[in-house]
Amino acid sequence: MLTEEQLIHVRRHLHEIPELALHEYQTHDYLLEVIHEFNQANLEIRVPDDLPTAILVLVHGRQPARTIGYRTDIDALPVEEQTGLPFASRHPGVMHACGHDIHMTVALGVLSFFSTHQPKDNLLFFFQPAEESDYGGKRAYEAGIFTGKWHPDEFYGLHDNPDLPAGEIGCRMGTLFAGTTEVNIDINGKGGHAAYPQDANDTVVAAASLIMQVQTIISRSIDPIASGVITLGKIRGGTIRNVIAGHTRIEGTIRGLTQEMIEHIGHRLQAVCDGVATSFGLDVDLELNQGGYWPVENDPSLTKRFIDYMQQNPDVNFIETAPAMTGEDFGYLLAQFPGTMFWLGVDDDSQLHSAxxxxxxxAIQKGVDAITGFLNYRMQEN
Known part of the structure; x- marks a missing residue:
């Protein structure tokens, strides 16, 4: 079983070797190296052919009534680290700026505990690539990885939170993270000379009208008590000041706390695009790409058990948190399997995705202790 000192060493080494989505080869090899040092008596390790940087570890229970899944993400972000840490990233332009090194280390700590303390139920640990982009959870599910003995009856996972004290556990009933959808809008008209607008069809003017109309989707098309966001963060049109642009592209994002909200905003955005196309007599092509970034909607009964345990445990500091508009691809897996995602406080002045x-x-050992305690508690139930 890994000691706190060993866990910190593991975390710092993982922090030094961050890799981007679907290219986590060095991370994958190091994780396997650590896992192979555990007691292997009740462990079964699998590296899926369809997702070769993923790792699944099945811990066989002594009297299994269910299989409980625990997921951790393993990829990093294209961020140039500016921490000045002695164990800073050795990979230029790549950093664990979302704390996945903490996520992985906590998972390894929990796995190491159950490798020496055989659980009652089966436990399935999923070391998932491609959370930050390319939706690794959805890829894993669609590849059929979670079938047969590798099928979890329920799934748990954490995300670190710099706004909470180190080791504090945060969770809530309902949605923890929003779902996100990428928005790409291409407006195609007719370019021309700035002096002869009557012979062209100006896509910049059409884009301006579209952007202003989109602002009414949230303010006038959804319940004010509900939560939804649409942001158009990038626009590109034209080549020079005295030429009317024949093409303009707008890029943005939709976020909502329920899948229904995301789909509703998408339908309203399509209607606005169709209306602009008709009124300006040009083509407006809307592309919506959600991938696997569904809302992280916690299962009611499992989450109540989780919160009850954390609130009653004198060794855990628990806080009920508000929903966040950040995205997490664990939401897709929670749409397929009941489960819960929760926060682990890591106490930092910088925000997630910051250099x-x-x-x-x-925070690591406190996280390990809280999770192993909960899993043992959960396995005592019918």
């Missing part, structure tokens, strides 16, 4: 994010090491 200066520096999670506190002392």
């Amino acid at each position: 200066t994010l520096t999670p506190k090491d002392d």
Whole structure:
């Protein structure tokens, strides 16, 4: 079983070798190296052919009534680290700026505990690539990885939170993270000389009208008590000041706390695009790409059990948190399997995805203890 000192060493090494989605080869090899050092008596390790940087570890229970899944993400972000840490990223332009090094280390700590303390139920650990992009959870599910003995009856996972004290557990009933959808809008008209607008069809003017109309989707098309966001963050049109643009592209994002909300906003956006196309007499092509970034909607009964345990455990500091508009592809897996995602506080002044994010090491052991305690509690239930 890994000691706290060993866990910190593992975390710092993982922090040094961040890799981008679907290219986590060095991370994958190091994780396997650590896992192979555990007691193998009740472990079964699988590397799926369809997702070769993923790792599944099945811990065989002594009297299994269910299989409980635990997921951790393993990829990093294209961020140049600016922490100045002695164990900073050795890969230029890539950093664990979302704290997945903490996620992986906590998972390894929990796995190491159950490798020496055989659980009652089966436990399935999923080391998932491609959370930040390319939706690895959805890829894994569609590849049929979670079938047969590798099928979890329920799934759990954490995300670190720099706004919470190190080791504090946060969770809530309902949605923890929003779902996200990429928005791409291409407006195709007719270019021409700035002096002869009557002979052209100006896509910049059409884009301006579209952008203003989109602002009414949230303010006038959804319940004010519900939560939804649409942001158009990038626009590109034209080549020079005295030429009317024949093409303009707009890029943005939709976020919502329920899948129904995301789909509703998407339908309204399509209607606005169709209306602009008709009124300006040009083509407006809308592309919506959600991938696997569905809302992280926690299962009611499992989440109540989780919160009850954390609130009653004198060794755990628990806080009920508000929903966040950030995205997480664990939402797709929670749409397929009941489960719960929760926060682990890591106490830092920098935010997630920041080049200066520096999670506190002392959150790791507290996270391991809280999760192993909950899993043992869960396995005592019918």
